[in-house]
Amino acid sequence: MDGTPYVVNDVMTRRVIALRTGAAFKDIVRTMRRRRVSALPVLDHDGRVVGVVSEADLLRKEEYRDAAFAPDKARAVTAGELMTAPPVTVHPGATVAQAARVMARSGVKRLPVVGPDGELEGIVSRSDLLKVFLRDDADIAEEVRREVVERLFADTPAQIEVDVRDGVVTLSGRVRDTDVVPVATRMTRSVEGVVDVDCALLGPPRVPDLDPDLPEEPAHTR
Structure with a gap:
């Protein structure tokens, strides 16, 4: 290291599985299970991150299965309807400490990493941030x-x-x-x-404070 702190770009995962807004509910579940992830970024047609679908978003359908009145999220069937938006993201130049604070404040386990125009560049997870301790x-x-x-x-x-x-x-x-x-x-x-x-x-070793009125040599006793 040259004294500069680790940044997200140093630790993030660059190969990221993402969803389009029209991805179907069951396809999202299959993808999460196959990739063993708990959340996936959602992209618009220009590749910009517009939201995130998490397991919590999907579980609302089960939570309100027998309810007489269900919120919109419980009736959602596509990524665009299920996703949490706007997404909580981080830039690749953010320090690892900054990314950790964003995660803690937002209560999320992973953050999409976006470029200047909002395009997806990677994803950073809690485990990625812990790499600095290795x-x-x-x-x-x-x-x-x-x-x-x-x-x-x-x-x-x-x-x-x-x-x-x-x-x-x-x-x-x-x-x-x-x-x-x-x-x-x-x-x-x-x-x-x-x-x-x-x-x-x-601190420096303490020097005894000698009384200047005392003789330098000890008095001889008989």
Whole structure:
């Protein structure tokens, strides 16, 4: 890594199965089952994402099977009628963190990735976003040294130890200014693939405050 964060384009799945608005109910169910996915993007005739059909959309038909009055979604028979619109999407240049926040806010498990004109470029799922945590420990340590230690402690970088095990970063050593320690922790936590940070940085060793009125040499006693 060069210090720039992972973006959706780095982790997304590029081969995506999508539906046209006229896709029939049973065909949608078969496709989801065959592809083992819980949702599919719906495209218009220009290839733009106009909605998403999820298992929840399909289950409304079963939910209201015996109801006297059913909502439109329960009577829907095509993707265009079933889909949730407008779709929640993300751009390929969005960071992995931004995509994760969009998923959490929207309560969805996957996001269509769209280009500038709304055309489908891929799809990103929760499992895709978790790929950053598979990053090699040595790679993480190298970036922490370069992007955190060498920037914050440029005068004494050799005095700071960086140890990474299973994504957990331990910072140890002595620093001149302890006010910078929280900044170092925060910057380290933001490095892609970091699971947690154990900051054991200490300030300079304390020097005894000697009373100037005392003699430098201890008094001899008989």
